[in-house]
Amino acid sequence: QDRKLWGGRFAEATDGLVELFNASVGFDQRLAEQDIRGSLAHVAMLGQVGILAPDEVAQITEGLHGVLADIRAGSFEWRLDREDVHMNVEAALRDRIGPVAGKLHTARSRNDQVAVDFRLFTKEAALDLAGKTRALRAVMLAEADRHLADEVILPGYTHLQVAQPILLSHWFMAYVAMLERDEGRFRDAAARMDESPLGSSALAGTPWPIDRHATAAALGFTRPTANSLDGVGSRDFALEFLSACAILSAHLSRLSEELILYSTFEFGFLTLPDSHTTGSSIMPQKKNPDVSELARGKAGRVFGNLMGLLTVVKGTPLAYNKDLQEDKEGVFDSYDTLSIVLRLYAEMLPKTVWHAEVTRAAAARGYSTATDVADFLARQGVPFREAHEVVGGLVGTASRSGRQLWELTDDELRAAHPLLNAEVARALTVTESVRNRASFGGTAPDRVREAVRAAKEALTP
Numbered sequence: 001q002d003r004k005l006w007g008g009r010f011a012e013a014t015d016g017l018v019e020l021f022n023a024s025v026g027f028d029q030r031l032a033e034q035d036i037r038g039s040l041a042h043v044a045m046l047g048q049v050g051i052l053a054p055d056e057v058a059q060i061t062e063g064l065h066g067v068l069a070d071i072r073a074g075s076f077e078w079r080l081d082r083e084d085v086h087m088n089v090e091a092a093l094r095d096r097i098g099p100v101a102g103k104l105h106t107a108r109s110r111n112d113q114v115a116v117d118f119r120l121f122t123k124e125a126a127l128d129l130a131g132k133t134r135a136l137r138a139v140m141l142a143e144a145d146r147h148l149a150d151e152v153i154l155p156g157y158t159h160l161q162v163a164q165p166i167l168l169s170h171w172f173m174a175y176v177a178m179l180e181r182d183e184g185r186f187r188d189a190a191a192r193m194d195e196s197p198l199g200s201s202a203l204a205g206t207p208w209p210i211d212r213h214a215t216a217a218a219l220g221f222t223r224p225t226a227n228s229l230d231g232v233g234s235r236d237f238a239l240e241f242l243s244a245c246a247i248l249s250a251h252l253s254r255l256s257e258e259l260i261l262y263s264t265f266e267f268g269f270l271t272l273p274d275s276h277t278t279g280s281s282i283m284p285q286k287k288n289p290d291v292s293e294l295a296r297g298k299a300g301r302v303f304g305n306l307m308g309l310l311t312v313v314k315g316t317p318l319a320y321n322k323d324l325q326e327d328k329e330g331v332f333d334s335y336d337t338l339s340i341v342l343r344l345y346a347e348m349l350p351k352t353v354w355h356a357e358v359t360r361a362a363a364a365r366g367y368s369t370a371t372d373v374a375d376f377l378a379r380q381g382v383p384f385r386e387a388h389e390v391v392g393g394l395v396g397t398a399s400r401s402g403r404q405l406w407e408l409t410d411d412e413l414r415a416a417h418p419l420l421n422a423e424v425a426r427a428l429t430v431t432e433s434v435r436n437r438a439s440f441g442g443t444a445p446d447r448v449r450e451a452v453r454a455a456k457e458a459l460t461p
């Protein structure tokens with residue numbers, strides 16, 4: 001146990017439990033690469049502006065590379081008594097190169113150090129998830145394209161009651177649209193957090209003649225943050241990342257719910273691949289959609305991570321408070337969780353088999369073309385509200401006798417309305433129903449083909 005880097009004013013050693021409670025090295029060692037990158041940029045700048053001599057810069061730079069090599073090799077000893085990643089790296093540097101290591105921390109505080117490390121991490125994570133979201137979107141687009149050739153029909157639902165037939169490809173394209181926005185949210189967040197807080201120092205800036213623009217540029221940031229209090233005290237970049245994660249998780253959870261439901265014996269719309277399902281230890285017949293259930297369940301913890309950090313931040317006065325040390329684990333966890341869920345779905349969806357006869361038959365039941373019959377009447381001049389009433393009566397008649405609309409007799413149809421002639425049979429088919437919904441953004445095959453084409457273009461770099 002060495003003397004604390006901040007130990008000057010203390011007469012008594014830190015209590016053991018306090019040390020344990022206070023330490024973040026258990027999780028923030030994940031920021032080691034970013035921490036050393038930040039230090040390398042800082043020390044180079046200290047040399048450029050003449051605060052450190054060239055040989056000091058050289059020693060510190062070489063030492064930092066040595067520490068980084070140890071960390072990468074797994075031979076670095078992370079010490080709890082050194083509290084966090086920053087002081088572990090700095091103390092290891094001192095062990096390596098001696099007291100000159102102490103000059104690295106000139107014109108810098110751990111407050112701007114952690115802020116810059118965490119921004120670097122979160123920006124990379126946001127861009128990485130943007131890429132993985134894009135990859136899943138490409139997979140779903142390919143699925144939309146694949147099922148377009150056969151014009152596979154799926155029941156469309158509202159309130160989980162059969163509503164109107166749609167193309168399976170149209171369903172896939174709905175998720176393509178959501179994922180496109182999700183990717184945009186990650187990229188927007190990355191662009192907004194693209195400012196370097198390094199040089200904000202503890203909270204108020206520093207009397208040293210530092211060059212914040214130089215360190216910002218060296219670290220790949222567009223510019224330095226404009227206000228030092230904001231630079232060290234704000235975590236909305238992490239909140240924005242977590243918000244984008246939460247919304248993406250909500251989308252993936254809805255997808256999961258649909259896949260779980262549609263793979264049941266009762267629906268039988270699809271078969272999930274053996275490689276991405278699991279069995280039961282007691283019931284030999286079981287094939288469980290665990291991946292989708294976990295994807296749905298893990299949305300809960302991703303939401304929790306967002307809510308957790310919002311709650312941490314809301315009561316903290318400016319600028320840095322130790323509460324902010326709680327900002328990291330939720331970001332790491334959300335990033336890891338979504339990285340794996342996005343990859344799993346990208347692998348699983350192309351291996352999922354859709355049963356076109358089952359989905360088509362299901363799409364035809366439940367009076368899914370009732371709106372088409374009402375439109376059939378309305379096209380002949382009957383006010384839509386009246387047509388709605390007439391067809392509602394027909395659905396009542398049919399359901400009371402356990403029949404579908406196409407099983408009603410010509411007499412029954414004519415009795416309901418004189419304009420309901422033999423031609424209405426066409427309006428009752430799912431193929432016709434889908435073909436007719438040719439409004440922009442609708443499910444008609446030609447429209448979906450256009451949408452697929454546009455989505456492919458949007459994905460072409």
Ligand code: ARG
Binds near residue numbers: 084110111114325326
């Ligand atoms: N481990 C701390 C964190 O993650 C680093 C900053 C500590 N600064 C301080 N003044 N205690 O937030």
